[in-house]
Amino acid sequence: MKTAVIVGAGHRSLCYASYAERHPDEFKIVGIAEPSDDRRRIVGERFGIPEERRYRSAEELVAVPKFADAAINGTMDRQHVPTTIPLLERGYDVLLEKPFAVSMEEVDALEAAVRRTGRRVMICHVLRYAPFYVALKERVLAGEIGELIDVQTAEHVSYHHYSTAFARGKWRRLEDGGSSFLMSKCCHDLDLITWFKSGVAPVRVSSFGGLHYFTREHAPANSGEHCLLDCPVEEACPYSVRKLYLNHPDRWVFYVWPELEESGDLSIEAKTARLKDPSNPYSRCIWKMDNDVADRQVVAIEFADGSVATHNLVGGTSRPMRKIHLLGTTGELEGVFDDNRFVIRHSDTRPGHEYSETVVDLNNLGDTTGAYGSHGGGDERLTADFVAILNGREKSVSCTELADSINGHRIGFAADRARIEHTVVEL
Numbered sequence: 043m044k045t046a047v048i049v050g051a052g053h054r055s056l057c058y059a060s061y062a063e064r065h066p067d068e069f070k071i072v073g074i075a076e077p078s079d080d081r082r083r084i085v086g087e088r089f090g091i092p093e094e095r096r097y098r099s100a101e102e103l104v105a106v107p108k109f110a111d112a113a114i115n116g117t118m119d120r121q122h123v124p125t126t127i128p129l130l131e132r133g134y135d136v137l138l139e140k141p142f143a144v145s146m147e148e149v150d151a152l153e154a155a156v157r158r159t160g161r162r163v164m165i166c167h168v169l170r171y172a173p174f175y176v177a178l179k180e181r182v183l184a185g186e187i188g189e190l191i192d193v194q195t196a197e198h199v200s201y202h203h204y205s206t207a208f209a210r211g212k213w214r215r216l217e218d219g220g221s222s223f224l225m226s227k228c229c230h231d232l233d234l235i236t237w238f239k240s241g242v243a244p245v246r247v248s249s250f251g252g253l254h255y256f257t258r259e260h261a262p263a264n265s266g267e268h269c270l271l272d273c274p275v276e277e278a279c280p281y282s283v284r285k286l287y288l289n290h291p292d293r294w295v296f297y298v299w300p301e302l303e304e305s306g307d308l309s310i311e312a313k314t315a316r317l318k319d320p321s322n323p324y325s326r327c328i329w330k331m332d333n334d335v336a337d338r339q340v341v342a343i344e345f346a347d348g349s350v351a352t353h354n355l356v357g358g359t360s361r362p363m364r365k366i367h368l369l370g371t372t373g374e375l376e377g378v379f380d381d382n383r384f385v386i387r388h389s390d391t392r393p394g395h396e397y398s399e400t401v402v403d404l405n406n407l408g409d410t411t412g413a414y415g416s417h418g419g420g421d422e423r424l425t426a427d428f429v430a431i432l433n434g435r436e437k438s439v440s441c442t443e444l445a446d447s448i449n450g451h452r453i454g455f456a457a458d459r460a461r462i463e464h465t466v467v468e469l
């Protein structure tokens with residue numbers, strides 16, 4: 043049995059902590075550090091955490107001797123490194139949310155702390171654990187497409203997701219959320235690219251993009267400042283908060299209604315009142331916010347072996363989607379994560395043929411892991427791997443300890459610099 047303490051009892055920590063509820067003989071939550079009184083109480087009761095093990099902050103927790111094997115750190119981006127280093131020094135191994143740092147200086151500081159303390163930090167790159175990406179990785183490792191020379195990935199962030207997390211959400215301003223659109227949304231994809239190119243260093247990065255659509259100039263003519271208070275064109279607007287949040291009351295609950303979740307009143311009346319409160323960012327016109335993170339970005343990467351990769355990120359799309367195309371010297375793999383299906387192609391030189399194609403449909407495999415948490419079952423598998431590591435078992439092919447995760451973050455920080463400074467960054 044391994045034990046853990048929750049640090050930051052928000053949405054993400056609970057995805058991982060809930061593993062203990064499904065596997066009570068393997069994993070137990072024995073403490074919590076959380077400033078919100080309501081969250082601390084609700085989560086404390088849910089996991090049966092004794093009062094004396096409920097702390098008001100990570101800082102309060104590290105002031106007492108270590109009492110669990112590990113910490114699940116699901117604080118916000120800017121708190122990751124400042125809270126994790128003292129946890130490591132206290133002797134905890136840490137499961138740490140991504141992006142695990144907000145600058146290269148923080149990456150270096152965390153790496154040094156891991157070396158100094160000999161503790162482990164595993165990063166929540168949950169997509170590495172999704173069966174879709176694992177199946178692709180296994181085929182690359184087996185040499186099915188030869189030497190990997192080009193990786194193309196894309197993430198399309200839907201109109202409702204972009205509104206909720208970015209234009210109106212807590213990652214809308216770099217200063218407040220701590221991360222750019224690229225780092226908060228796609229450090230996963232950059233991590234996947236470096237995972238597929240494992241052992242080969244990225245050497246050069248360029249990038250273009252910015253915030254161009256979700257700006258005041260694009261607001262519909264005659265629009266107001268608040269959808270439900272003063273907007274004459276609300277009915278015709280695709281970004282009306284009524285359409286996004288009242289017509290879909292179960293969507294993004296943990297982002298849009300955290301106060302209501304804590305109070306337990308998630309009625310339509312309570313939600314409508316929140317959307318009519320002008321101090322609530324979710325009441326405001328999407329084009330008249332104080333947002334400054336990008337709504338589109340492309341990244342181009344060159345690796346030391348001459349191979350190349352691109353990542354394409356767009357906010358505000360109709361369909362949410364992650365795409366990947368891996369091109370090797372003898373074949374290619376192409377698929378859409380959200381479809382849970384990919385194809386493998388090889389040249390077919392026989393007369394009358396051009397290429398052969400086999401469809402791999404993971405929906406047919408009867409895997410029900412996706413039922414727990416999100417990311418195609420990645421959340422559940424990642425936590426299982428973390429517990430296995432705590433038990434001293436062999437880590438899986440997906441395991442992303444700090445050292446494995448650094449290249450993806452280096453690319454992300456370099457890409458943001460390249461985009462802003464209009465330059466090519468040498469790593």
Ligand SMILES: NC(=O)c1ccc[n+]([C@@H]2O[C@H](COP(=O)([O-])OP(=O)(O)OC[C@H]3O[C@@H](n4cnc5c(N)ncnc54)[C@H](O)[C@@H]3O)[C@@H](O)[C@H]2O)c1
Pocket residue numbers: 049050051052053054055075076077078081098099100101116117118119121125139140141166167168226417
């Ligand atoms: N792996 C993924 O795919 C994925 C997906 C979404 C978000 N995330 C990341 O997860 C992290 C958490 O996101 P979230 O939406 O769960 O956030 P959240 O705001 O719901 O949770 C953060 C919690 O930390 C608490 N906190 C603040 N200061 C603290 C302190 N000093 N000590 C202890 N707790 C403190 C807050 O009160 C809050 O409850 C973010 O970094 C985000 O980027 C990862």
